[in-house]
Amino acid sequence: MPDHQNDRDQPFVRTVMDVPRIQIIGITGIPEIGSGDPLADIILRAARVQGTPLESGDVLVVTQKVVSKAEGRVVDVTSIEPSAFASRIAGPSGRDPRLVELVIRESRSIVRMDVERGIIITETAHGFVCANAGIDTSNVPGDGLVCLLPEDPDRSARTIRSRLQADLPDSPPAVVISDTFGRAWRDGHVNFAIGVAGMDPIVDYRGTADAHGYVLKVTAIAVADELASAAELVLAKADKVPVAIVRGYRYPPGPGGAAGLLRDRSTDLFR
Amino acid sequence: MPDHQNDRDQPFVRTVMDVPRIQIIGITGIPEIGSGDPLADIILRAARVQGTPLESGDVLVVTQKVVSKAEGRVVDVTSIEPSAFASRIAGPSGRDPRLVELVIRESRSIVRMDVERGIIITETAHGFVCANAGIDTSNVPGDGLVCLLPEDPDRSARTIRSRLQADLPDSPPAVVISDTFGRAWRDGHVNFAIGVAGMDPIVDYRGTADAHGYVLKVTAIAVADELASAAELVLAKADKVPVAIVRGYRYPPGPGGAAGLLRDRSTDLFR
Secondary structure, eight states, rough: OOOHHHHHOOOOOOOOOOEEEEEEEEOOOOOOOOTOHHHHHHHHHHHTTTTTTOOOEEEEEEHHHHHHHHHHHHEGGGGGGOOHHHHHGGGGOOOOHHHHHHHHHTTTEEEETTTTEEEEEEEEETSSSEEEOOEEEEEEEETEEEEEHHHHHHHHHHHHHHHHHSSSSSSSEEEEEEEOOOOOBBBBEEEEEEEEEEEOOOOOTSSSSTTTTTTTSSOOOOOHHHHHHHHTTTTTTTOOOOOOEEEEEEOOOOEEOOOGGOOOOOGTOOO | OOHOOOOHHHHTTTOOTOOOOOEEEEEEEOOOTTTOOHHHHHHHHHHHTTTOOOOTTTTTEEHHHHHHHHHTTTEEGOOOOOOHHHHHHHHHGTTOOOOOOOOOOTTEEEEEEETTTTTEEEEETTOOOEGGGGBBOOOOTTTTTTEEOHHHHHHHHHHHHHHHHSSSSSOEEEEEEEEEOOSSSBOOBEEEEEEEEEEOOEEEOSSSSSSTSSSSOOEEEEEEHHHHHHHHHHEEETTTEEEEESSSOOEEEHHHHOGBBOOGGGGGTTO
C-alpha cells in the first residue's frame, strides 16, 4: 500500500506504478480587460463557470497583456514626443520614432541594435533581455495604443495570488506571469516567466543522484519558464484564452521572484 | 450542435464552450537503454503497460539520451587523444582535456569560450548552439563513458515515427527529440527540440487577425520547443522517465525538421 504521507514529504520520489500526469487547462470566457478591472476575480469566476475551478497545487499562468491592461499600462503612442536619438535610429527602417522612444524609456540598456532592420534588443528596467522592451502593439483596442510590461510583474503575481488565497486559504496556487519573447540562435518565440509568486522559479538538481548513482553536477531547470511555455500551448494567440491552469505539477514552494531566472550580467557571455 | 467536420478543417477555431485541455503523461517502466535496442518498441510497450497507449494526435517527446544510447552514441573518454589546442584551453579550468577534445570534434564552430571558468559554447555539427556540444556525462553507466548527441536527430525522430506508424497507420503521433540546454541572459536550463518528425516546429500567426481585428505582424511560435519544455515537467531528472506523451495539442502537421528552429547565422545578433 503506498504511503501517501511519505509521498507528500518527498515530492520528487515516485513509485514505479505512479504515472506522472499533468493537465494544462485554458480558461475561456475572459472578457476584454480594462484598467482597474479585478483580474483575479474575473479569472476565478471564469474558471468556475467553465467547470474547472482553481485548486490547491495548481499553477496559474497569466499572460502579460491582461495583467498590463488591468494595471493601466496602456500608452497612446501619439502622445509621445520622440527624442533626437529615437528619431535617428528609427529612420533607416522607417519604424515609428515615437514607439522607438517608448522602447528606450522602458529600457535600462541597449543590448543589440540593427537600425537597418529596425531591431532593438534591450534590457528592460526589470532586467529582461528582449526585443522592443517587451512593448506590444497587438491586441490593444484603439488606434495608437500599445501595451507596456507591468511595472513589477512579481508584485503583479503576488497580488493575484493574494486574491486566490481568499478562496484557497491553506495553499493558494502558484502564479506565473508569462510573456512571449524571441531567443538568441533559435527562430520563433516562446513564452517565458516574467513574474513568479508562490514557487521557486528554478529546480536545482545539483547534488541529487542520477539513475546510476552518480551525482548530477550542473542541471538546474528553469521550471517557471517551462510552465510558461507549456501554458502557451493552450493559449489562443487571438487572445481569447489569456490564462491557463497547470494542474498536477508538483512545484517547489517558495516566495517566487523572476529575478532568479536572470543570469548575472558579469557571467553572461552574450551581452 | 457543433459542426465537427468544420472543427477539423479549422484547428485553431474554438467555440466559446470548448475548454482547451492538454495532458502530459510521463512513460514509466522504460529500462536502461543500450546500443541497438528497439527504442520505439520499448516505448510503445511501456505506454501500453502503464495503461496509456499511444493515440493518433499525440506528440511523443523522447529525451536525447535514450535516443543516443539506442544509437550507440556513447564514447569512452579514456580512448580519446586530446589535441594540443584542447589541452591548452582545458588547462586554466582543470577540465578533462579529452572531454574538451570531444567537444571540439562534435562542433563546427566555437561561439564563446571562457577558459578560466571552463565554459565552451559551440555550434554543433547540426547547428545547435549549446554548451559542450551537447555532450553529457550524467546518466551513462560506466566510468569515463559520455553521451554524444544523435548524429541526425531529425532522422532519429522519423525512425521512431515510422515504427509508431505500424501501430497507428492512419495518423502516427508526431515525434520530438528533446535536450536540455542553457540560454543566453537567463539562468537555468530548459528542454528544446533537437529533432522533429510529423509536425511543423513553428506555428506562424503572421497574417491572422487578433481579437480586435488587427493583423498580427510578427508572432511565430516555436511550438516544438514549447512541447519539449512542457514534457520536461513530467520527466524525472534521474532518468527513470525519459519519454512523455503530450495529448490534446492540435499540432500543425508537416514533415518536421529541427532546422526550422535555427536562426540564420546572418540575421543572428548573438554570434
